[in-house]
Amino acid sequence: MANVHQVERLSAGSLVRGWFRMLVGLTIGSLTGMAGLAAAAAGVGVVRLTEYELDRITRFDRAVHTNLLTRQGCRRYLAVRWLVGALGAGVICLLTFWYVIGISVVTAWLFDGDWALIEDADQVTLGLIALMAIPGALVIFVTTAGVVGVAVLDRWLATTMLGTSQQTLLRERVAELTSTRAEVIEAIDDERRRIERDLHDGVQQRLVALGMLIGRAKRARGEEQLQELLRQAHDTAGEAIDELREVATRVYPAVLDDSGLDAALEVLAERSSVRVEISNRLGSSPGTALETVIYFVTSEAVTNAAKHADPSLVEVHVRPDGKGGIAIVVRDDGIGGADPTGTGLSGLARRVKAVDGDFEVTSPPGGPTTIYARVPCE
Structure with a gap:
């Protein structure tokens, strides 16, 4: 009382x-x-x-x-x-x-x-x-x-x-949320199709080759041929495990739950084919949902840069924006000319909008390319 x-x-x-x-x-x-x-x-x-x-x-x-x-x-x-x-x-x-x-x-x-x-x-x-x-x-x-x-x-x-008026703002908000929901569903379907292609064209082919090598090893007549086939089978099994781990990481990185965002970004930098410098200025964890968004925005941006921009360096900055949100800036010194409507970047935009965030791409011909994302944080 x-x-x-x-x-x-x-x-x-x-x-x-x-x-x-x-x-x-x-x-x-x-x-x-x-x-x-x-x-x-x-x-x-x-x-x-x-x-x-x-x-x-x-x-x-x-x-x-x-x-x-x-x-x-x-x-x-x-x-x-x-x-x-x-x-x-x-x-x-x-x-x-x-x-x-x-x-x-x-x-x-x-x-x-x-x-x-x-x-x-x-x-x-x-x-x-x-x-x-x-x-x-x-x-x-x-x-x-x-x-x-x-x-x-x-x-x-x-x-x-x-x-x-407030009624008009409410109608616009409902329309925006409806559109965002449809885009998120579309992005999920695109991700599922990509995972299916990775499993079919990568892991599945490795496993088929592994089965064929084991079958040949069972029919080998000499010790030298048997050892060679077993070596090839061992290498193929290792490649299949690596590709399966890569697909699993794209679905959801286990290190994000085990060790947090810092460790996940460090692993991302280590596994990248280009040099990646990470600067994370978040004083505390913003929560699992936002950490997941931050990680995948960074991961997709770094992957796109490595595939299409031919950069020598990719810089990643994660910091509070001073307005109650978190800013993610990914900048590379590549050739520029990135298309914001492409599959990768448009998927990133949908992922950021799903949490009421902002997304912007600046990529003049000749570079540099800067990807800016902002996600609100309570």
Whole structure:
């Protein structure tokens, strides 16, 4: 019960603080309303003043999602917003007036009447005070709520004239998630097909060759021929194991679970056909899901560079981006000209978007190629 009461007190306190923030923002907005009208009439500084109004709303109320600001749109917005500023000024003046009246009445009753009202219990005077107090309290309540109403109106006007409504943002988000889900399913199917090709063209062929060598060894007539066939069978078995391990690593590297991201990236660098330098500045583990994304983004980017760019060096940087996310930058000094719509890079983009991340490829002809990915991190 103590915890419940504490939550209730905190909620009441946050509501009061929020109301006072709205009051301050509304006061500033009422002062800038006429300045906005003058700027709209003159057509000067409308974008800058609109940006100030949006910053004010964000700071004292909540963020407003706007489209790209244009001079014409800002001018229309400021030409209308002064009405909201005037309404806010009226609410603030009325609220201030009734608070001053209420405080004056109470002060006069307590300190200027020698407590006569209390001592004599003058029913007529008390009745008059009650008659004045009831409508006064109602007016104070309405004007107090009016501060919130005008603040909501201010935010609604900015969203309607300059931005995108919450419903539209929600529809866009649903469409984005639906598209991302379809892309993830497609990427999974592509990965399955690639694994099947690797098993069929690699491991399976090695095992067939191994069976043929063992069959020939069983029919060998001389000790020298038998030993040669057994040596070839041993080499083929080792190659099959290596290819099977490579396929398993592409599915999911066991070292990622056993030793963490640092060790997995080091193994990736050691097994690469080109020189890879790893810089991991993450102070702690971001979680298995994000570590998996980071690893596969790095692995696919390094593999693509080794296959197509002919680099002498690939640099990998993993670091916090300072905005609550993790940035992965893979840069090579190869020939450049990478196609972001290719199978490998488009698969990477889908994998990053599946966790609400950002993906970008910069690869001018002649190089260098830079792959940038950002994944959000709680």
